Amino acid sequence: MDEAAGTTGGVARVFAVIRALGAAQAEGGRVTQLARAVGLTQATTHRLLAQLVAEGMVEQDERSKRYRLSLDFFALAAQAGNPGDLRTLCRPALLRLCGSLGDTIFLLARSGFDAVCLDRAEGPFPIRSFTGDVGGRIALGVGQGALAILAFLPEAEREEVIRFNLARVREYGVYDEVYLRTEIERTRAQGHAARNTGLLEGMAGVAVPVLDREGRAVAALSVGTLSDRLNAERLPTVVELLKREATALGPRIHPFDATLRRPTQSLAGGQAAVAGRIGPGEGGLDV
Structure with missing residues (x-):
């Protein structure tokens, strides 16, 4: 697989996770739930979530362990849209x-x-x-x-x-x-x-x-x-x-x-x- 194809696939996976989080925003999404929604393994989904958390676009509730899109994400979306x-x-x-x-x-x-x-x-x-x-x-x-x-x-x-x-x-x-x-x-x-x-x-x-x-x-x-x-x-x-x-x-x-x-x-x-x-x-x- 060439570098461009790999990059494109990675971006597609990130946005698949973001869309799945958007659909589960009210209650938040667990790794298992999000992995099923996007058709990825739990390990891959967890890695993508960790990257999004590091960028400030996703947050994890310490008690429930559920993930949600962060306020920073919505602020960025508001600026872009x-x-x-x-x-x-x-x-x-x-x-x-x-x-x-x-x-x-x-x-x-x-x-x-x-x-x-x-x-x-x-x-x-x-x-x-x-x-x-x-x-x-x-x-x-x-x-x-x-x-x-x-x-x-x-x-x-x-x-x-x-x-x-x-x-x-x-x-x-x-x-x-x-x-x-x-x-x-x-x-x-x-x-x-x-x-x-x-x-x-x-x-x-x-x-x-x-x-x-x-x-x-x-x-x-x-x-x-x-x-x-x-x-x-x-x-x-x-x-x-x-x-x-x-x-x-x-x-x-x-x-x-x-x-x-x-x-x-x-x-x-x-x-x-x-x-x-x-x-x-x-x-x-x-x-």
Whole structure:
């Protein structure tokens, strides 16, 4: 094995461990658990964890012996993910919407074939989302926020995403190509996505795209709430407020924001990274 291949494999293993730690962040992960999750031996996993601890990116609880991503890791991630920066730009809008509507508001941004939750403003009602907390991701087309982004991509990009993501969205049991394309056209015609797929009983969501100066969808503002709070009478008001904020944000998006340049790169290189990473049962609400 040449040196470059060995280095690449080592980096891939480190990030596999980091992702596994992220999935187990609430309770922490044991070496045995993390080794199973990443498909490595316990000895290799322990060595990688020790290196991450030495770098300050991971910490170990002395009592439980469980590992978690450290505060330094999240501080570094915040610096890297907030450069231009979309999250800071949109934060006041999320707070205004949350205060006006009394519901949870999500900011999703496109990352290759996925939508990633960049921020959320928590409402008073207990809800779940496909992307979960900040940093969670879902295939473009699944859930209202990811659908709103997909629907307003340039046609060639949209078709490439559909071809790659179709197998992923089918895993949810209610999607097929006809359904997905119908929802895309509906979203484009209405300017928002607000169809409850019924994947989580009692929950509903509505989202609008945030378009940059070229009319390309780079993000979405999404409301997650109880289905009885998103009835036919209230929906137009919610959509109007979302669209008002999204329209105001679009012209202010920095064209060189590094967060938003990533999706313009070739999608081909991201296929292996996302394939199989998101499966059914990891979320629920259409946001």
